Amino acid sequence: MSQQLTMSWSEWFAHDGVALAGRVREGELRADDVIAQAVAAVERVDDRLEGVLEVFEDVAQDANADRPAPDGVLCGVPLFLKDLGSRMAGRNQESGSRLMRGNVSEVSDPLVDNFLRAGLVPLGRATTPEFGMTFDTSTDYLGRPKVTRNPWNLERTPGGSSGGSAALVAAGVTPISMASDGGGSTRIPASYCGLVGLKASRGRVSMPLNHSEYTWRIAVEGVVTRSVRDSAAALDYLHRKPAGGTFYPMAPPEGSWLEGLQCPPGPLRIALSTGPWGREGACDLEVADKIRNFARVLEGLGHHVDEVGDETLCDWPAMWKGYITQWICSRMNYLPLAERRAPGTPLEELLSPIAWRHVEGARSYSTLDLLQAMADNNVVTRKLAGFFERADLLLCPTHAIRVPPANGPYSLLHDDALDAWVGRLADACRYTMPGNEAGLPGISLPAGWDRDGLPVGAMLYAAPGREDLLLRLAAVVEAERPEWFGQRPPVSVLS
Secondary structure (H helix, E strand, C coil): CCCCCCCCHHHHHHCCHHHHHHHHHCCCCCHHHHHHHHHHHHHHHHHHHCCEEEECHHHHHCCCCCCCCCCCCCCCCEEEEECCCCCCCCCECCCCCHHHCCCECCCCCHHHHHHHHCCCEEEEEECCCHHHCCCCCEECCCCCCEECCECCECCECCCCCCHHHHHHHHCCCCCEEEEEECCCCCHHHHHHHCCEEEECCCCCCCCCCCCCCCCCCCCEEEEEECCHHHHHHHHHHHCCCCCCCCCCCCCCCCCCHHHHCCCCCCCCEEEECCCCCCCCCCCCHHHHHHHHHHHHHHHHCCCEEEECCHHHCCCHHHHHHHHHHHHHHHHHHHHHHHHHHCCCCCHHHHCCHHHHHHHHHHCCCCHHHHHHHHHHHHHHHHHHHHHCCCCCEEEEECCCCCCCECCCCCCCCCCCCHHHHHHHHHHHCCCCHHHHHHCCCEEEEEEEECCCCCEEEEEEEECCCCHHHHHHHHHHHHHHCHHHCCCCCCCCCCC
């Protein structure tokens, strides 16, 4: 890129979003120069990461093209839109699928409006696996395999389904990027890439206008970041909903989550679990060891940590029937979508092998199964939420496994029997999926690295509506263990 850059790459990488925006507001930096540096960052690393689907050329030329608020706490900070979920009018959204190839959004959803209110500058689209169905961000809908890779090790996946966003943030392309979480899709890539990933409570953040919380209760949209304060600053804007925008009324926050980081929580009762949670096999021993070390850090900060048994946490049979029934049956939506977008083309030709297996599997479910899934949701929600009458927070691994290969056993591109594939996915996601079913807020924080130099994430859950507690404790951990946060991976803008 011939244009002179505003700052060195080491200076760029050192800025989180709040710091970058502060310099824009003070007039030290122009938003156009910030965006130009982000475009240069894409050119510098994305040929190795493959996390970018598109850079919006009009925004690359003019940071004000979509009129982000100049007074937002994150003004002038670039982010990439995950290619799934909330839409931006006039921009492509293809959901990683041949079924949606060439789709242009006609409306902007509330989340994107809130990004602009925060002053964020949507600069392009980041990769996601087809319809966000797994935590391996590999697709072939563009006519060739596109495998997004982890900047800590290019042979490994950055996770998913917000894998493109996580890879770009970890590599320093931008300090913040869009994510969404229907089974761990914000928290898992945060864990795999050494980032902060907050899933807010059910009802806290508006869903896309074409989604219903009643029929798709598990998903929450948000961001991945390199700093706790960026996550808090984003939530200060993302919680704003239009009238009638949720089936799940959520009391507004008492104040700013960002400002609340200045008030560390008093001594907390924290429960610890690294157990099987009703699934096959044990949590990876190295992951469990990192979580116990994280617990020791919390004890050193004055909190009381007690290990608890699985039976007090999650009714996995009810969880399985509730979550998986909805997860598989929702794929029947692809049938009318295909009739509209590709009439006469067999749906099997428009989907990846595993996505097609989901459609086949959905045909075996009945209306009674769906009604039972709603009843089972009550069982899971009440048991998990009720746990927080006895503890303030729950600490567990973000994921039961270490970072797997890119385009490996969790990819949608390799055909397998549905039961085997879904079972493997659920074994790995045993700690994240229940939080989606119960609507709890959860945050994944860096907890060090494994023997291969890959990040491990620790997850904290709180009672519904207590994002403040998660963020305030996260800020204390970040100050106590800064070496875990915002670290440079082998592949970054610095390399």
